[in-house]
Amino acid sequence: MVALSLSHRLRRTPFSDGVEASGVKAYTVYNHMLLPTVFRSPAEDYHHLKTAVQIWDVACERQVELRGPDAARLMQMLTPRDLRGMNVGQCYYVPIVDETGGMLNDPVAVKLAEDRWWISIADSDLLYWVKAIAHGWRLDVLVDEPDVSPLAVQGPKADDLMARVFGDSVRDVRFFRYGVFDFQGRNLVIARSGYSKQGGYEIYVEGGDIGMPLWNALFEAGKDLDVHAGCPNLIERIEGGLLSYGNDMNSNNTPHECGLGKFCNTHTAIGCIGRDALLRVAKEGPVQKICAVEIEGPNVPGCDRWWPIMAGGKRVGRISSAAWSPDHNTNVAIGMVRMTHWEPGTEVEVEAPDQTRRAVVREAFWA
Ligand code: THG
Numbered sequence: 353m354v355a356l357s358l359s360h361r362l363r364r365t366p367f368s369d370g371v372e373a374s375g376v377k378a379y380t381v382y383n384h385m386l387l388p389t390v391f392r393s394p395a396e397d398y399h400h401l402k403t404a405v406q407i408w409d410v411a412c413e414r415q416v417e418l419r420g421p422d423a424a425r426l427m428q429m430l431t432p433r434d435l436r437g438m439n440v441g442q443c444y445y446v447p448i449v450d451e452t453g454g455m456l457n458d459p460v461a462v463k464l465a466e467d468r469w470w471i472s473i474a475d476s477d478l479l480y481w482v483k484a485i486a487h488g489w490r491l492d493v494l495v496d497e498p499d500v501s502p503l504a505v506q507g508p509k510a511d512d513l514m515a516r517v518f519g520d521s522v523r524d525v526r527f528f529r530y531g532v533f534d535f536q537g538r539n540l541v542i543a544r545s546g547y548s549k550q551g552g553y554e555i556y557v558e559g560g561d562i563g564m565p566l567w568n569a570l571f572e573a574g575k576d577l578d579v580h581a582g583c584p585n586l587i588e589r590i591e592g593g594l595l596s597y598g599n600d601m602n603s604n605n606t607p608h609e610c611g612l613g614k615f616c617n618t619h620t621a622i623g624c625i626g627r628d629a630l631l632r633v634a635k636e637g638p639v640q641k642i643c644a645v646e647i648e649g650p651n652v653p654g655c656d657r658w659w660p661i662m663a664g665g666k667r668v669g670r671i672s673s674a675a676w677s678p679d680h681n682t683n684v685a686i687g688m689v690r691m692t693h694w695e696p697g698t699e700v701e702v703e704a705p706d707q708t709r710r711a712v713v714r715e716a717f718w719a
Pocket of ligand 1: 413444445458459460472473474475502528545546547548554593594595
C-alpha cells in the first residue's frame with residue numbers, strides 16, 4: 353500500500369473532518385480535491401449501499417457557475433443536448449464536447465434561473481474551457497467556481513433519512529428535479545440524483561461553513577437507519593453502467609461512442625460548438641462503443657490502466673473499469689469495443705495483468 357501525500361494543491365472539502373472521523377481507508381484525487389473511495393471495504397460498502405443509506409462527500413463534483421444574460425446561450429454552446437425544453441428546477445445529464453465532438457466532461461447541469469446555471473463537473477478542468485469561450489465570444493456572463501459542495505445521500509433508505517432532516521416534502525422531489533429546502537436558516541438546492549442506481553439525493557451545500565453541521569445532523573437523524581459514510585462504489589457503478597470520465601472515456605471519444613447519443617440532439621442543438629463535427633460522426637455512426645463486458649475467472653485485480661481486449665490475436669478494444677461483483681458472482685466491466693466485436697454474446701479475451709481471461713460482450717449493464 354502506498355500513501356498519498358497531502359498538500360494545499362490537493363484540496364480538502366467541507367466534510368473532510370467527518371470523513372476522517374468515519375474511518376476513511378482510501379482516497380482518490382478528483383478535480384484536485386480529495387474523494388473517498390473506501391470506508392470498510394469495497395464489498396462491504398457495496399452491500400451496505402444496496403440495503404441501507406450512505407452519506408457521500410462528493411464535494412469534488414465542483415460547480416462551474418454561469419451567471420448573466422448570456423448564461424443560457426453559453427450553456428447551449430457547450431453541449432449537443434437541446435436545452436430549449438429545460439425548465440428551472442430541472443437537472444440534465446449533458447455531454448460537453450469540444451470543436452471536434454470530443455468529450456470534455458459529462459456533468460449534470462442544474463438550471464437555477466434563466467440566467468443562472470451550475471455545471472456539476474466530472475474530473476476535468478472544464479472551468480478554463482468555459483471561461484475561454486465566454487471571454488473569446490465576449491459573452492455577458494460571469495463564469496466561476498462558487499463555494500458549493502455536493503453531499504450525496506444514497507441508498508434505499510435515503511428518503512426516510514432526508515425526510516427527518518428536511519421534512520416530508522423532500523420525498524416529492526422527482527428524478528433529476530430539485531427543490532429548495534431550509535437547513536439552519538439557509539436555502540439549499542436538493543436534487544433527486546446521484547452517482548448510484550440505488551436512489552437518493554444530492555444536496556448542493558452552499559457555504560462550506562454549514563458542511564459539518566449538516567453532516568452531523570444527517571448522522572444524528574439516521575442512527576436507527578444504519579446510516580454510514582460511503583462513497584461512489586466501483587462495483588455498483590459498473591453494474592449500473594455509470595461512466596467515469598478520464599477512465600472510461602476522454603476527449604478522444606465522441607458522446608456516441610460513449611453510449612450518450614440519447615443525450616444528444618445534434619440537429620436541434622443550435623449553437624453547440626461541436627455540432628458540425630458531431631453531425632458528421634452521427635451520420636456515419638461510431639466505429640467503437642462502450643459496452644458491458646463480463647470477464648470470466650477469479651476476482652480481477654484493480655484496473656488502473658486499460659487492459660487490451662483481444663480477438664484472433666488482434667486488439668479490438670480496451671477494458672477501462674472492472675471489479676468482482678458479489679451479487680452477480682462474476683467480474684463486471686466497462687470496455688470500449690470495436691464494431692467488429694460489439695455484438696452481444698461475442699467472445700473475446702481480456703489481457704488482465706495477472707492472466708488472460710475469456711470474456712463476453714453483453715447486451716446491457718447489470719442494473
Ligand atoms: N452528480 C452530480 N455531479 C456529478 C456526478 C453526479 N459530476 C461528476 C459525475 N457525477 C458526472 N457523471 C455522471 C454520470 C452519470 C450520471 C450523472 C453524472 C447519472 N446518470 C443516470 C444514468 O445513466 O442512469 C441518469 C441519467 C439521466 O437519465 O439523465 O446520474 O452523479 N451532481
